Amino acid sequence: MTVTVVSVMRNGNMCISGQRKMTVAGEHRILKITGTVRAVDIGPDNSLHSRFIADMQTVYEDAGQERHFTRQGWFSRKVNKLWPF
Numbered sequence: 001m002t003v004t005v006v007s008v009m010r011n012g013n014m015c016i017s018g019q020r021k022m023t024v025a026g027e028h029r030i031l032k033i034t035g036t037v038r039a040v041d042i043g044p045d046n047s048l049h050s051r052f053i054a055d056m057q058t059v060y061e062d063a064g065q066e067r068h069f070t071r072q073g074w075f076s077r078k079v080n081k082l083w084p085f
Helices: 065-070 074-082
Strands: 004-008 014-024 027-037 054-063
Antiparallel strands (some): 004 014
């Protein structure tokens, strides 16, 4: 996954951020990653293993019909229990 350097700290560490958009079964999904890396951990081919990302945060967002079904309100959940069709 490709990320960009958002800022450089005084000690030389870099704050990174990146996202990847994909479509799975017709649903749009976004994976976002943020964290902090040291310059010495970056390889000669400009790559970095995820274990070297400090304070790494990953967010997985989805949008589409599946999202509407899995995040229903209380009334819709009751209706689906009584009549799941």
